Amino acid sequence: MTLVRYEGKTFEVGPQESLLDSLNAQGAAIPSSCRSGLCQTCLMQARSGVPPESSQSGLQDALRLEHYFLACLCYPEEDLEVSLQGGARPLIPARVIRLERLSETIRLVALRPEAPMTFRAGQFIHLFHETGIFRSYSIANLPSDDEIQLHVKRQPDGEVSGWIHESLEVNQTINLRGPWGESFYVPGYPDQPLLLIGTGTGLAPLFGILRDALSQGHKGPIKLFHGSRHPEGLYLGAELKALSSHSSHLEYRACVSGDEAAHPYERGRASDLAFREVSDLRGWRIFLSGHPAMVKEAQMTAFLAGASLRDIRIDPFTFTPGSPDSG
Ligand SMILES: Cc1cc2nc3c(=O)[nH]c(=O)nc-3n(C[C@H](O)[C@H](O)[C@H](O)COP(=O)(O)OP(=O)(O)OC[C@H]3O[C@@H](n4cnc5c(N)ncnc54)[C@H](O)[C@@H]3O)c2cc1C
Incomplete structure (x- = not known):
């Protein structure tokens, strides 16, 4: 001890x-x-x-x-x-400026920080409940939007996600801390192929990273595989299809691993489908987010398929069963 x-x-x-x-x-x-x-x-x-x-x-x-x-x-x-590192970061008050339903169980929360907050799309912040407990949520948009957008899934019996879905209101002020995380788009390699794999709200950081890459003129191929066990777990499909129809180098694939997989979804786990399609990942940059087991397994698979470890960015949505926060 x-x-x-x-x-x-x-x-x-x-x-x-x-x-x-x-x-x-x-x-x-x-x-x-x-x-x-x-x-x-x-x-x-x-x-x-x-x-x-x-x-x-x-x-x-x-x-x-x-x-x-x-x-x-x-x-x-x-x-x-x-x-x-650098001492504890300050709490930043932020006003809820919009709440939207992205699916039955996923809510978009748009926040305007009341003090300057520098962030990159794909990083995450801590969002504080009134009682002082906090959870991590990924930033799904660009700093130039002048707001912070989060995609929050309601977890059964979830203390913070339940409060966000049921009680949070527009104009309410809440506290944030951050940002943290190394999973974001770094300009300077515009031709590098990008592979993005996410499950559930693991799409949140990927949506931000994708928009960042496109807005910075990324020219190399970009493949986004979004997966869920059930079709209800997938969201922003129309927006992603619209983005890919305007950008010929962007491919968006919606994957369902459960029995309800039918057109327009591909059947199987997002990571399995992605690695079947791209088996040689030498020179690729890879972003993985969402379910911690998927992220860990896919990180290893990507490395064995030739990707350099420094080119694999991970964002596992870790939680400890029954614990207040594991993020
Ligand atoms: C870096 C990072 C980024 C994250 N980004 C996002 C994001 O963008 N969007 C988002 O919705 N969430 C995200 N999360 C998860 C989020 O931080 C919370 O863990 C989640 O919202 C549950 O919190 P809660 O208070 O509602 O549930 P809790 O009260 O903590 O838990 C309630 C019950 O649900 C279980 N549980 C909690 N989370 C999960 C889960 N993911 N899967 C299965 N069971 C679970 C718990 O074990 C417990 O039994 C992220 C986590 C990390 C670490």
Whole structure:
């Protein structure tokens, strides 16, 4: 057992627990996304004590020397005093300016932050419930839209998604924090082929990334596979078809893995259909988001099919059954 000081409190961390899991389980809200050392959302700094070398994997030398580390990879070997990268970010109030129904279970929430908030399409924010608990939601639009758009699926018994669907109203002010995440379009490689695979509201970051790529004049082929077990889990089909009819290099594929798969849907899991169609991914940039098991499996498949790890951007919508937030 080691002792970790964070924001003036002392936390006990067991030998088998990552610092991220331990702090979150004890009520400290440490932001995270991939939980496997790739996205660096949970970057922290040891103010005293030395973090294990394995928790600094993938960090630049300058950061290592300053005792920065990734909380998801950190199994402390000695007592530490830690802080979040750059300190905790401020809460930003945002007004709900629009609420729309994208499907039976998915709602579009458009927000206008009341303080400047710089973000990239595809990153995610923490959205706070009135009680102070928060959940992560991906940003589905471009900064130039002058608002933040989220696609929120109502989870059965979901505390925050249920509140968003049933109680949130236009003109209400809520709190946001962020953005976080490394899954966004980086200009500079306009001919690179892009493969986007998402399940359910995993479409949210992909929709933003896709619009960003198109608005920045991406010329290489773009293939978007959106999957769900049931047709009701797919949405924005008309908008995506319209986008692909105006951009000949964009292909949109709606995939249903359950028994109701019939025209116009393709039958099968989005990731299976995508990798069957593109089996050699050398030189491709890949974006994966949504169900954590799909993201993890597809990341491995893409790597084995030749994609470079730094060209695979992941956004697993992690949650721990019964826990307040795992994002
Ligand atoms: C980086 C990141 C980005 C995300 N982006 C989005 C997004 O754009 N849109 C979106 O709708 N969600 C997104 N999520 C998921 C979101 O953060 C919440 O986990 C989700 O809205 C459920 O919160 P809740 O409070 O309603 O449910 P909770 O009260 O936390 O959970 C209620 C019950 O539902 C179960 N549950 C929770 N989530 C799921 C799930 N995904 N699948 C199956 N069972 C579940 C829980 O285990 C629990 O039993 C994202 C998560 C992460 C980590």
